Amino acid sequence: MDRLHLSQHISRQFNSEIEDVRRQVLAMGGLVEEQIAAALHVLVGRDAAAGKVIADREQQINAAELAIDERCAFILARRQPAASDLRLVLAVMKMLADLERIGDEAKRIARIAEGLVGEEGGSDITAALAELGGHARGMLRGALDAFARLDEHLALDVMHRDRRLDATYRDLSRVLVARMQESPEQIPVELDRLWCARSIERIGDRCKNLCEFVLYLVRGKDVRHSGLAKSDASRE
Amino acid sequence: MLSSIPEFPSSSIAPAGSAENADTALRTEDLSLWYGARQALDRVDLAIPARRITALIGPSGCGKSSLLRCLNRLNDEIAECRVDGRVLIGDTDAYAKDTLVHDLRRRIGMVFQRPNPFPLSIHDNVAYGLRLLGIRHRRELDERIEAALKSATLWDEVAARLDDSAFSLSLGQQQRLVIARALAVEPEILMLDEPASALDPVSTLRFEELLHELAQRYTLLLVTHNMQQAARVSDFTAFMHQGCLIEFGDTDALFTNPRERRTEDFITGRYG
Numbered sequence: 213m214d215r216l217h218l219s220q221h222i223s224r225q226f227n228s229e230i231e232d233v234r235r236q237v238l239a240m241g242g243l244v245e246e247q248i249a250a251a252l253h254v255l256v257g258r259d260a261a262a263g264k265v266i267a268d269r270e271q272q273i274n275a276a277e278l279a280i281d282e283r284c285a286f287i288l289a290r291r292q293p294a295a296s297d298l299r300l301v302l303a304v305m306k307m308l309a310d311l312e313r314i315g316d317e318a319k320r321i322a323r324i325a326e327g328l329v330g331e332e333g334g335s336d337i338t339a340a341l342a343e344l345g346g347h348a349r350g351m352l353r354g355a356l357d358a359f360a361r362l363d364e365h366l367a368l369d370v371m372h373r374d375r376r377l378d379a380t381y382r383d384l385s386r387v388l389v390a391r392m393q394e395s396p397e398q399i400p401v402e403l404d405r406l407w408c409a410r411s412i413e414r415i416g417d418r419c420k421n422l423c424e425f426v427l428y429l430v431r432g433k434d435v436r437h438s439g440l441a442k443s444d445a446s447r448e
Numbered sequence: 449m450l451s452s453i454p455e456f457p458s459s460s461i462a463p464a465g466s467a468e469n470a471d472t473a474l475r476t477e478d479l480s481l482w483y484g485a486r487q488a489l490d491r492v493d494l495a496i497p498a499r500r501i502t503a504l505i506g507p508s509g510c511g512k513s514s515l516l517r518c519l520n521r522l523n524d525e526i527a528e529c530r531v532d533g534r535v536l537i538g539d540t541d542a543y544a545k546d547t548l549v550h551d552l553r554r555r556i557g558m559v560f561q562r563p564n565p566f567p568l569s570i571h572d573n574v575a576y577g578l579r580l581l582g583i584r585h586r587r588e589l590d591e592r593i594e595a596a597l598k599s600a601t602l603w604d605e606v607a608a609r610l611d612d613s614a615f616s617l618s619l620g621q622q623q624r625l626v627i628a629r630a631l632a633v634e635p636e637i638l639m640l641d642e643p644a645s646a647l648d649p650v651s652t653l654r655f656e657e658l659l660h661e662l663a664q665r666y667t668l669l670l671v672t673h674n675m676q677q678a679a680r681v682s683d684f685t686a687f688m689h690q691g692c693l694i695e696f697g698d699t700d701a702l703f704t705n706p707r708e709r710r711t712e713d714f715i716t717g718r719y720g
Contacts, residue, residue: 222653223680225660289703290679 473498479533503682557630563622565614600628620651
């Protein structure tokens with residue numbers, strides 16, 4: 213998939229530098245997706261033993277962010293990229309920050325979920341959180357696919373999915389607040405669940421950001437703050 | 449999804465300097481050069497890594513071309529020229545009494561700014577150096593000419609017209625012919641003095657791609673006024689100023705985080 217002719221420079225070395233950066237971003241995205249899956253596993257499966265694996269993966273994600281950022285700086289310095297090449301490098305440098313933050317949110321979910329291990333009751337809430345988390349994970353996968361395939365339609369689709377995620381999050385928040393009012397002694401536990409839901413909602417927002425950068429890369433237009441995701445016209 | 453990540457090297461914004469780890473093809477030690485009373489090089493210590501591209505950059509008159517001309521003793525032709533220090537090509541001291549200049553120049557090919565093919569056919573341009581080496585056998589000549597033209601990525605364009613005049617070629621083709629001529633005698637090092645400055649932008653990019661391929665087998669030393677070209681093609685970069693070597697190191701590092709203020713000022717266009 214090379215809609216922007218990113219692999220058609222006269223310099224084969226430049227082609228491979230560009231391809232390496234794309235591949236590394238996807239690999240980092242894969243790690244972040246694994247991190248979300250692991251966090252949800254702690255939340256749902258109540259597997260408190262995953263902490264070490266999650267901490268190690270967090271380090272890999274951070275190292276990937278630094279390494280790719282450095283490669284991008286070298287490309288800027290050595291190639292003076294223009295047009296789609298320049299947009300690719302700029303988009304990647306911004307996407308890295310969002311990917312890394314998604315990894316942070318996943319780690320936060322895992323940490324809070326560890327504290328919930330052993331809590332009785334609330335299996336319906338746990339199921340709702342798992343569904344919310346699965347939705348966010350699907351959005352990340354969609355955003356990475358959109359980046360890999362330079363697919364603006366898929367990017368827009370993922371951005372629209374964020375609206376559904378936000379709505380589900382609001383519903384879940386209302387349920388959790390009601391539970392706190394009903395059983396004040398449960399407030400600490402319900403608050404933890406609310407923090408998890410909040411982190412998942414933030415992951416959705418960051419996936420939307422990723423898609424905005426894919427649109428910038430493909431279309432050359434900065435759609436941030438444009439309300440594009442809310443506009444049904446953008447679906448056409 | 450991808451389950452494991454390729455190895456990410458730990459991020460380092462370390463200053464330039466990994467050139468020391470590579471094999472050295474050519475070394476200067478305390479090399480100074482005078483044209484009469486004017487000093488053109490001032491105690492230059494430089495180790496050029498083998499089978500890599502090293503770019504020499506710096507403002508006009510900084511000594512880049514003078515340094516190249518010292519390495520294969522082209523400066524010998526200038527009466528008032530005086531050289532001090534050492535130039536080592538592998539283990540050979542270029543200025544030792546028993547060093548044969550023509551052998552030195554076979555080992556170090558040179559390509560100039562303007563393509564300078566001889567007023568001969570394409571075939572005879574490449575055959576020229578081989579004949580000087582005493583190769584007369586037609587089949588061996590033809591084989592080596594074909595190999596050299598292929599290495600210079602010119603063969604496909606000239607295979608059917610080897611007897612045409614070299615001047616019938618475009619400038620970009622002439623420059624590649626000159627490279628083929630240099631490669632035919634199997635040098636170890638290829639020095640290029642502003643080799644792409646007469647070429648149009650697309651020919652320049654093609655030429656740079658050729659340099660990249662040649663670096664698999666040869667040590668390349670490139671003098672260029674074009675900093676962007678140095679950044680694009682070279683593995684290592686040396687910055688010279690007023691006859692001195694100011695900074696030498698890995699091109700990635702030199703163009704993102706130079707050690708010396710003078711290098712920074714030059715590559716950012718603040719000076720020079």
